[in-house]
Amino acid sequence: MRLTQFSDFALRTVMFLGAHPTRLVPITEVAVAYGISYHHLTKVASMLADAGVIEAVRGRNGGLRLAMTPTDINIGWLVRRTEPDMALVECFEHETDTCPITSECRLRKALKDALRAFFAVLDAHTVSDLLGSPSRQEKLVQLWRATA
Numbered sequence: 309m310r311l312t313q314f315s316d317f318a319l320r321t322v323m324f325l326g327a328h329p330t331r332l333v334p335i336t337e338v339a340v341a342y343g344i345s346y347h348h349l350t351k352v353a354s355m356l357a358d359a360g361v362i363e364a365v366r367g368r369n370g371g372l373r374l375a376m377t378p379t380d381i382n383i384g385w386l387v388r389r390t391e392p393d394m395a396l397v398e399c400f401e402h403e404t405d406t407c408p409i410t411s412e413c414r415l416r417k418a419l420k421d422a423l424r425a426f427f428a429v430l431d432a433h434t435v436s437d438l439l440g441s442p443s444r445q446e447k448l449v450q451l452w453r454a455t456a
Contacts, residue, residue, distance in 0.1 A: 309426065315390040317344060317352045319438075322386070324452065325362060326378040326435050327445045332371030341452035359389050378439055384431035394423060 324338050335353055339346040353372055356362040363375040374381070388394075395401050396419045399410045410416065439445050 309396065309423075311387065312391060313348075314352060314355075315387055317342075317349060318356060318386060318390045319383070320344075321349065321352055321356065321372075322361060322374065322378075322381055322435050323438055323448070325372055325374045326381075326439050327448050327452075329374065332365055332369070332373055334371045338372070341455055343455060355390065359386075361386065374435075378436035379434050381435040382431060383433045383435070383438070384427045384429075387430055388427070396423060 320342055321338055324341060325333055335349055336346055338344075339349045353362065353364060357364045357375075360375055361381060362372050364370070364372055397407075397416065399405045399407050399413070399416045400420070407413070439448070
């Protein structure tokens with residue numbers, strides 16, 4: 309299984325904002341810290357704002373900040389919001405399934421069990437868990453500064 313780049317960028321963005329709770333963060337700062345496209349990141353920020361995860365403040369002194377506390381942003385929930393399609397194989401979608409052995413195949417059940425287990429682990433974590441202690445957050449901030 310592989311998450312889309314969109315989900316990866318969304319997770320990285322909320323981590324960055326969570327580590328900078330006292331200020332508005334310009335999108336360009338996040339983009340530079342991770343070496344990712346500003347334009348792609350604006351799409352990610354828009355979706356996160358629509359989902360109520362972040363707040364986007366427009367204007368010359370604007371930027372992004374978390375609209376939720378890091379303990380309230382569940383990783384499993386966020387990945388479900390950012391991933392367009394978690395159908396690992398075509399037989400997950402009855403309408404598009406053309407596999408001739410679907411009725412007798414046990415692969416679908418095994419993969420569905422694996423997907424449930426994957427999300428059960430993600431559901432057990434929040435952004436706060438990813439950020440860790442204040443000293444760990446400071447280490448993250450130093451790593452981001454080193455890339456700028």
